[in-house]
Amino acid sequence: MIRKFVMERISWLILVVFLLLLSLLMAYLDPSLSLDSMFYYVFLSLVISILFVVHRYFKETSFFKELDTRDSTTDITSLPEPNSPFESFIYKQITTPIEQLAKDVSTNQLLLEEEKDDLLAWIHEVKTPLTALRLIIDRTEDQQLKSELMYEWLRIYYLLDQQLHQKRIPFIENDLFIENVELESLLYSEIRTLRSWCLKKGIGFDVELHSTHVLTDTKWLAFILRQLLTNAVKYSEEGSEITVQSTDQKGQTILTVADNGRGIDSRDVPRIFDKGFTSTGKNQDQHATGMGLYLAKKAAIPLGIHISVRSIISSGTTFTLTFSKENRFLEIQGV
Structure with a gap:
């Protein structure tokens, strides 16, 4: 100085x-x-x-x-008091844009909140006719037509579901309800939703659960499994089988979802959880949003779940969910 x-x-x-x-x-x-x-x-x-x-x-x-x-911060209360006209000039030049920025941020936050609330309200409104459409499809007697309609219905349903959870993820900490979740009932509930799609492709499920319960949030674990199961069905070959297994290894529950599909290129594996990323391979799905696995990864972090993937081209893909050994929710819940 x-x-x-x-x-x-x-x-x-x-x-x-x-x-x-x-x-x-x-x-x-x-x-x-x-x-x-x-x-x-x-x-x-x-x-x-x-x-x-x-x-x-x-x-x-x-x-x-x-x-x-002083630390680099927008907190103007930490600024020193000026002692001369020149220092007052500098003080004003610093505080004026910060105050304006704070006003703009506050306004933008309000607008984003309103936009989020409007979108969530719209999604819930759309679910009503979507449910009615499902009942109409169930009454369709033409099985081929029924299968095609159900496939398109599922696509709409899962896209809306992704949008709903994408808006909720920033506030997931406030939305968690930790309880002892039964894996079997949760898995079969998600598999039943995929039933028509699986029948269309002739895909079966082999479920083998040695570890039957985990301490987590039911809604968000269901969402994570939904992304993995839909990916497995989407990229599995017709007539193949998807294997879901759970084991207990040294106090940790390990859940795997394995398919025998086309697999993932080794150069894509490190990026599949990136937002908006879709396959760079020649067989990439033009309709993929690149959001499912990204959202699953984001939701898994506050739940203390580690997601990993292993894949071989033309041999299939295995996703592994590793639950915490000593779940921090035990102390929170007092169990």
Whole structure:
């Protein structure tokens, strides 16, 4: 800070030194002026100037020292108080855009909240005719037509479901209800929803659960499983089988969902949980949104679930859910 202060005031310091030297030069050239007296004057002037510079250093740099040590934040209450008109000018230049930014952020947050609420309300409104449509499809006697209609119905249903959970994920911590969840009933509920699609492709399920219960949130675990199961059905070959297994390994529940589909290219595996990512392979699904696995990963984090994937081209893909060994929800729930 001293070096910066000197550099800022260098022209003034040079001026003071120049004036003192000028007075000595005048005394030297003018016999009427006493050189000793002038040296005394220069000495006193130099002492006073040094004291003045030291005083101004502490007074003028205190504001900037506090600015320099202040954390980078938009909290204007942590700004030091200005002590001069110039510092007041700087203070105003800093606080005015921050205050305006805070107002803009607050306004945008309100608009986003309204947009989220409107979208959630719209999704719930759409579910009513969607449910009615499902009842109409169930009464359709033409099995081929029924199968095709159910496939399209499922696509709409899952897209709406993704949108609903995408809007809720930022607030998932407030939406969790931790309980002891029975895996079998949860799995079969999701599989039954996929029944018509599975029948159309001739896909079967082999469910083998050695670990039957996990401590988690039912709704969000169901959502995660929904993404994995729909992916497995979507990319499985016709007439193949999807295997769902759970085991208990050293106190941890491990749940796997394995298909015998086309698999995932090794270069795509590290990116499949990225937002909006779809396969780069030649067989990529043009209708894929790239949101399902991204949302599943986002939902798994607050639940303490680790999702991993192993895949071989043309041999299938296995997704693994690893539940926490010592679930932190135990302490929260007091169980």
